Amino acid sequence: MKNIGFLSFGHWTPWPQSQTRSAADALLQSIDLAVAAEELGVDGAYFRVHHFARQLAAPFPLLAAVGARTSRIEIGTGVIDMRYENPLYMAEDAGSADLISGGRLQLGISRGSPEQVIDGFRYFGYEPPEGMDHADMARRHTEVLLQVLEGEGFAEPNPRPMFPNPPGLLRLEPHSPGLRDRIWWGAGSRATAEWTAEQGMNLMSSTLLTEDTGVPFHRLQAEQIERFRAAWTAAGHTREPRVSVSRSIFPVISDADRAYFGHESRSQDQVGMIDGGRARFGKTYAGEPDQLVRELAEDEAVAAADTLLLTVPNQLGVDYNAHVLQAVVEHVAPALGWR
Template identity: 85%
Template sequence: MKKKIGFLSFGHWSPSPHSQTRSASDALLQSIDLAVAAEGVGADGAYFRVHHFARQLASPFPLLAAVGARTSRIEIGTGVIDMRYENPLYMAEDAGAADLISGGRLQLGISRGSPEQVIEGYRYFGHVPAEGTDHADMAREHAAIFLNVISGEGFAEPNPRPMFPNPPGLLRIEPHSPGLRDRIWWGAGTRSSAEWVAEQGMNLMSSTLLTEDTGVPFHQLQAEQIQRFRDRWAEAGHDREPRVSVSRSIFPITSDLDRAYFGQEARSEDQVGFIDGGQARFGKTYAGEPEQLVRDLAEDEAIAAADTLLLTVPNQLGVDYNAHVLENVMTHLAPALGWH
């Protein structure tokens, strides 16, 4: 299957002398530069993780708008925005603006979010679950409101004496970007949540972590998740084809520097652990000579089932090195595997 290939950056920064990304300014500006470089080597997307209260990328829309203004072809997106923290109407305005600036290239990944840096951090942002519900319910409620308002239907009663003339009828969120509703993704960590995503008519985003484990290899469990998503999508009768992305850490070793950084990862295997109080399975890192990686990746059932592959990048190694990694994948792996 032909695939769109992009990168996914967490945007870490650290004052350590071993980091090439030592401040928030570095993380933001280098993210823009890496997106430009990725477009230059033929990649298809620039995606960014969102974490609050951390030395990582947080507020995504200024960054997405800047990337959209500096590039012309690649998709720009998130993987993922924690909906527990979001004002869905304000978010709809930001998303509409970023999408219009990019010419309709926004691919917005949202979700319940991951374990937080602080206890119930969403409360500091003014969001509290309604009585009888929890934080996951609140995230889905915020998402439902967001999906509804970006559809472009009017819902707000106009002022009979407005400062500026109104169009007839109820008013919608502006700016409105047509088609954005079909480019919303939900990051699902289980097979059952992927089925829920399909019912909502969102695209599926699946990472290198699943918050369940059945004893089978990670890629097989993820392939089952994708199949359940597609089956439920067909049952729901949506009138478009869905998209599915998976994330992977892939490092072709073509130089001594690659070997120094990732040579030990050639023996990487899946890991099983605990997250949020439950068992989870983490996918392995793919690192090795290009010929061996072609053989290994050809056996990854989840990559085969997805239309989009997001490559996690070690952003603190700098723009030039990460552009080199992306170019290696596009040059040595993608053609041999029929991805691109």
């Protein structure tokens, strides 16, 4: 069995050919797609976070709304850029969204990726302290977030408060028990995956790795997962970690599928440059269901992960994306033993 979810970037463009022409469309359709996915038996609804872009940004109102409209499906992010975050305020928001959903929040975070503006986090009021760069700052914000999610008191109470306090130091409220174990780090390299394990976070790996050793994408990602699990064991954590990978998978079973994605049937890995270094991008899987089953059976990273996130073309609308999810769940997943 494998958890299957969708991952939406929430793009919107005011173009006639887009089904998602405004920020309101992106938000409301994201909620509707999560509801439809739950009805189809999909396990997770995850959303990407980008700032200064025509995409989903502030995740917690959306997550809370999805949590209120659904009852079973996991809700999450993939990923929140921690360079932009106040970790204490974030802990309050995350605790609220998790409680509204009944403990279904799976919060993916990371140091961030190239953004729409130069050092956008500075506009949010964050400057790396002396001796740190932006990645160090993201990890420092993460350290604080993980600490306060433990639920231990740390703030000195006012001796004359407006309302009575419980005894001892105060923690942030609302506190959601168990949320600390449902934090994921979006790792782009094998070394970062090992660091993720040391921090006791679950591993989230996308269709992009910020390194390249010359081997196929899925094999490099499988090595990343293997190193994560070895580091987890070495760190002595007692719970079982979770691992997710993202894939673009489009079964071609209709004329619309063929028009949209038929040309992707010969997709291959790509190698490019990110932040001055070589990076490897995973291919798109598109084709007849039998073809996809054969190809995905050879994907070592998908086999190693417990959770698969399907990237969805959200601008094609809720109905079409629900069709894609249904096609994977009904025509591909059972043949691979995922269902």
